Amino acid sequence: MARKYFGTDGIRGKANSKITADVAMRVGQAAGLAFQRGEHRHRVVIGKDTRLSSYMIEYALVAGFTSVGVDVLLLGPMPTPAVAMLTRSMRCDLGVMISASHNPYEDNGIKLFGPDGYKLSDEVEARIEALMDGDAAAMLARSPDLGRAKRIDDVQARYIEYAKRTLSRDVTFEGLRVVIDCANGAAYKVAPEALWELGAEVIKIGVEPNGLNINQDVGSTAPEALARKVREMRADVGIALDGDADRMIIVDEKGHVVDGDQVMAVIAESWRDDGRLAKPGIVATVMSNLGLERYLEGLGLALERTAVGDRYVIERMREKGYNVGGEQSGHIIFSDYSTTGDGLVSAFQVLAVVQKIGRPVSEVCHRFDPYPQVLRNVRFNGGKPLDNPLVAKAIADATARLEGHGRLVIRPSGTEPVIRVMGEADDKALVDAAVGEVCDAVARAAA
Known part of the structure; x- marks a missing residue:
């Protein structure tokens, strides 16, 4: 209902x-x-x-x-x-x-x-x-x-102490120059303070909220400002949170964005090596790149897929006993510590691996080459375009074309009147064509 x-x-x-x-x-x-x-x-x-x-x-x-x-x-x-x-x-x-x-x-x-x-x-x-x-x-x-x-x-101090306790006492971020982008959002005080307490040299952006500028040209959905700042300051790493700081993305020292799929690959391998995975695998959504799945297979780890939404990732983690899961967008859940995505804790876990390995972030956080992935949104004004027989046929035809080469995910947004069409395959032209055919059919049905 x-x-x-x-x-x-x-x-x-x-x-x-x-x-x-x-x-x-x-x-x-x-x-x-x-x-x-x-x-x-x-x-x-x-x-x-x-x-x-x-x-x-x-x-x-x-x-x-x-x-x-x-x-x-x-x-x-x-x-x-x-x-x-x-x-x-x-x-x-x-x-x-x-x-x-x-x-x-x-x-x-x-x-x-x-x-x-x-x-x-x-x-x-x-x-x-x-x-x-x-x-x-x-x-x-x-x-x-x-x-x-x-x-x-005293809630800020309580949260900072909680986040720090997700790391071993011997972990320090000394020697790391970190740019933190708080999206002019909820973590604008706690995130820079927590990084500083762990020894990092902290450079802050997106920490001047005025009620109207949250997520405006800053944060995890607009990482260009962070990438520029990382290059300008010759920082070792950039961290971008979103408005409520339950997700984060990384920018490496070259200014390249590292998404949640790469972060999950980093954590999965590190935690496997340290014997910290509750089960040999992690949980992610249907939107995570096929490259992540193939990479984990090479490590002997499974990838459990769920519907889009961190709540569904958490439900599967609890049901199957996994302790790491997340989304490509940067929601990462560590059930050993938290009951929801935590951008600051996720950043801490990645920086701990960087410090442990002693290599640049661009090397540590590039674990696989992602498959070409295309995501398009088709807006509609009412009705259920996906129930249209012509749309169903277009989806079936596109799925058949990608069989053995990639996959197709079509879903209505849970927050706005759009149909999201995502395809990925080892052949960019093939996935472009498949996604285009489906989007055209949805657009005609929605007209």
């Missing part, structure tokens, strides 16, 4: 349009009620990124939670993984992150975490949606049972 509010990663949309104060307040009321179990005082932690609209949503959530008797602990600007971690460590019933991740400032979103620090299941989200559209008056607590709100002041 289609859901009214929740998408693939919480609730997301244009601030003050889809994500209004009223919607946020009802989320707080509904989520607060959904997680009330037992007679104890119920508590929720709320973090946010640096968008202007995050203030509005934050206080609306506070009103919603306190109105149903839930106490609120306010964290201020903090990365998404910090909210997940603090939900567990502070023994809260629920965690909330206000962020639209890598989207521009006009958008915002609400991500929810259960008391175990994991994102909510589809079933729990459906229950919250039902409560959101219920009778608001019936939800309200009695006057003496209203919740209280309190701001927590």
